[in-house]
Amino acid sequence: MEPPPQILPQLQRTTSISTTLLNKYELGRLLGRGSFAKVYAAHSLSDKTQLVAIKIIDKTKTDAAMEPRIISEISAMHRLQHHPNVLKIHEVMATKTKIYLVMELASGGDLFSKIRKMGKLKEPAARRYFQQLVSAIHFCHQNGVSHRDIKPHNLLLDGKGNLKISDFGLSALKNGDVDVGFFASNGLWDSGFHSTGSYGAAGLRRI
Template identity: 40%
Template sequence: MTTSHRQQSRSKSMSLGTRQDRPKSNVWKADTDYDKGKEFIEADGKMTVLESHGYTLGSIIGMGSYATVKLAKSARHSCDVAIKIISKMQAPSDYLKKFLPREVEVVKGLKHPNLIKFLQAIETTHRVYIVMEYAEKGSLLDIIRKEGYIDETRSRKWFGQLVDAINYCHERGVVHRDIKCENLLINTEYNIKLSDFGFARNHMRYRTRQ
């Protein structure tokens, strides 16, 4: 993805999940037991799109030029999640038509303990919402900036986890193409979670089409 969820920002957020998103939404999902009746906002208009899907927005944890990442409570998953909110008005057309659909297609087929888990994607008239696992400790870049260095024990552990995650992706024909410290997130157990598949390519799928 082009924006990783990382340190909390104090900047004022744009209007998110408002009633202007009420037109029916498209939903991509990681599982198959989703109630398709919930793809549409309630007729009385009292709920926002995200509320209708069981999400309560919290603070901003990341910002980019055309996307904001917010912490949220998920009633459905009974945990905190990160929601990447992409403005269709601000995002480049090639990103919306090419890179974003490709990213969603790639990540929803990947399940590994060292990859950020994709939960759901919701598309409305004005925005796209990407719901994913929340990594509580921020990015590896955050830790390096705070501590100055990473000791050998953690380096060995995290490098091994990263290699496992990359091997898993490569075995499925997926090449990340954007591995860097800010895309390596850390959860509460201090395990690495590779994120942001915005530049990823699925070479297995490409070869199949030839």
């Protein structure tokens, strides 16, 4: 079974980096970029119907101050992955120079772009998005996570128009806790990405 036609443009090959990632994923087009990370559309090499977004963090462009932020983002997404309106994280991998966050692909883009293109939302759509947002934020708070950067740019839409909160890079975890069990059970340690203080038990798996 091939990916839906509307997704195919996102999976067109890019010449900016190797299109095969760690013998697991085929990278497609660039979806977005920041000062130290890029996000690509991709699909699994073992199953082309498994569409994902992969955030690639360049560790050479980060410093020690960024480590808690990256670990908090990963831990928060893992903690919240069972809510339908929070972007899911599937797995995390790392090399000496890169960290890879394999996430759910929100093919509908972000809410800011939708509003800019379509104009103001009609009341039923606005009400639906607001209800989904409130539900997701409530779930975050129930699980000890404060997002701290809610804005239309960070509210993504899936192929069915459901809202997904994304980008937990500025999130705060209650008592500064990270999900040590998640990191340990996945062997996410000793990748050349080491943390200090309360983050000393968490790291990323070397590939």
